Amino acid sequence: MKEEKDYIKEISEIRSMMERSSKFLSLSGWAGIMAGIYALVGVYVADSYFGFNPQEISDRGGIGLNIILLATVVLIFAIFTAILLSYKRAGKREEKLWNSTTRRLVINMAVPLISGGVVILILASKGLVGLIAPLTMIFYGLALFNVSGITIKEIKGLGINQIILGLIGLYFVEYGLLLWALGFGVAHILYGIVMYFKYERG
Amino acid sequence: MKTFTDRLHKAFESRVRLGIMSALAVNDTLDFNALKEYLDITDGNLASHIKALEKEEFIGVEKTFIGKKPNTRYFTTKIGREAFNQHLEALESIVKSRKL
Numbered sequence: 001m002k003e004e005k006d007y008i009k010e011i012s013e014i015r016s017m018m019e020r021s022s023k024f025l026s027l028s029g030w031a032g033i034m035a036g037i038y039a040l041v042g043v044y045v046a047d048s049y050f051g052f053n054p055q056e057i058s059d060r061g062g063i064g065l066n067i068i069l070l071a072t073v074v075l076i077f078a079i080f081t082a083i084l085l086s087y088k089r090a091g092k093r094e095e096k097l098w099n100s101t102t103r104r105l106v107i108n109m110a111v112p113l114i115s116g117g118v119v120i121l122i123l124a125s126k127g128l129v130g131l132i133a134p135l136t137m138i139f140y141g142l143a144l145f146n147v148s149g150i151t152i153k154e155i156k157g158l159g160i161n162q163i164i165l166g167l168i169g170l171y172f173v174e175y176g177l178l179l180w181a182l183g184f185g186v187a188h189i190l191y192g193i194v195m196y197f198k199y200e201r202g
Numbered sequence: 203m204k205t206f207t208d209r210l211h212k213a214f215e216s217r218v219r220l221g222i223m224s225a226l227a228v229n230d231t232l233d234f235n236a237l238k239e240y241l242d243i244t245d246g247n248l249a250s251h252i253k254a255l256e257k258e259e260f261i262g263v264e265k266t267f268i269g270k271k272p273n274t275r276y277f278t279t280k281i282g283r284e285a286f287n288q289h290l291e292a293l294e295s296i297v298k299s300r301k302l
Contacts, residue, residue, distance in 0.1 A: 004300045011293050013217065017224035021232070021240050100236035 020095055024105045024151040028085035029200055032158075032192025035078040039184035042074040043177060055174045057130035089200075105147050112143040133176040137166030137183045152199065158191045210296075211289045213258050218243060218251045223278065223286045226261060231275040252276065260285060 019025060046052040052067050083097075090097040116139025123131050141162030148156035162183050169179040214220045221241050225232060232240075238248050255261045260282030264275045278286070 004297060007293050007296050010217075010220070011290075011297065014220060014224045014290065014293075017221050017240065018228045021225035021236075022228040096239055096242070099239040100232065 020093075020099075021101060022150065024101050024147075025199075026086045026090040026093065026095065026097060027082075027151055027155075027195070028089050029192040029194070029196030029198075031078075031082040031085045032188045032195060034081045034085075034192075036185045036188030036190075036192060038074050038077045038081075039188065040181060040186075042070055043181040043185065046070055047177060053177045054130040054132075057173050058127050059129045063124050063129045063132070101150065105150055108147045108150070109143045112139055112146055115139070116142070130173040130176060131170065133180040134166045134169030134173070137162045137169065137180060140184075141166060152195065154191055154195055154198075158187060161187050210292050211285050213255065213260065213285070214289045216251060216254075218247065219255055220289075222248075222251060222255060222276075223260065223282065226276060226278045227283070227286060231264060231277045233273055233275050237276065255282070258282070258285075 046067060050064065050066050050070070052064070087097045116135060119139070120132055120135050123135070141159045141164075144155050144159030144162065146159075148159060165179045165183040165187070169176045172179075214223065218241060222237060225237060225240050234245075234248070234252075237252075238245065241248060252261065256263065258281075259279055261276050262279050264277065266273050266275065
């Protein structure tokens with residue numbers, strides 16, 4: 001006859017399988033913290049060294065290659081860090097990172113992100129550089145909101161924050177870069193810290 | 203107490219089968235590879251457990267094509283869901299009764 005601890009173990013195994021087959025839980029708070037730091041460094045470089053801080057929606061100066069390169073580097077660093085940390089965390093949980101749940105997460109994020117990326121590139125090519133920062137936040141926020149059902153629930157709040165800051169930035173274009181630093185920088189770091197203390201410590 | 207343990211379903215004695223049912227309980231359908239990834243077992247092992255659950259009519263099979271590739275997806279049947287829920291309730295009752 002089985003003992004009580006066997007039954008408890010069976011229940012916890014069922015619960016764990018239900019969780020990991022429906023939710024992506026390998027997200028590390030450190031990924032958020034690091035992404036926020038990269039974003040703040042990016043904003044600092046863009047503002048201080050490249051003098052990028054559009055005051056109007058349409059800036060005749062257009063957008064320099066250096067800004068596009070800088071944004072790409074920040075994005076690659078953030079994504080690479082998130083993948084690496086998730087990989088480590090999945091290993092700790094004795095799970096594989098790349099499974100059906102992860103694929104679902106990537107697809108659900110990719111649709112709003114790629115649509116937004118194309119919109120932003122088109123607008124930037126027409127000289128509407130003041131819209132870039134707020135629109136990246138809005139589309140990123142929509143992508144997060146879209147996957148909040150299949151990952152840890154804090155992602156929903158982070159997504160809504162990005163959308164709101166993006167909408168404010170769209171109206172007050174001159175504060176676009178500052179709001180971007182708040183959203184991509186400070187909000188990522190704060191949510192990352194909360195996630196770390198809630199799910200990872202101990 | 204005997205009545206509780208009697209309600210545990212024989213088909214769920216295997217951890218793999220219980221795992222398959224748990225994963226399918228929270229997903230509309232899953233394909234063979236998705237189940238394999240979640241359970242981390244060999245093709246042959248998974249196939250035999252799937253067959254056993256099919257035989258009990260706890261899971262159903264849906265065969266479609268993605269392009270030219272065949273894609274087999276599995277889902278729980280009504281009988282399967284009821285049996286799984288009963289098994290869960292029985293497990294919880296056992297644990298609760300022994301805590302008293």
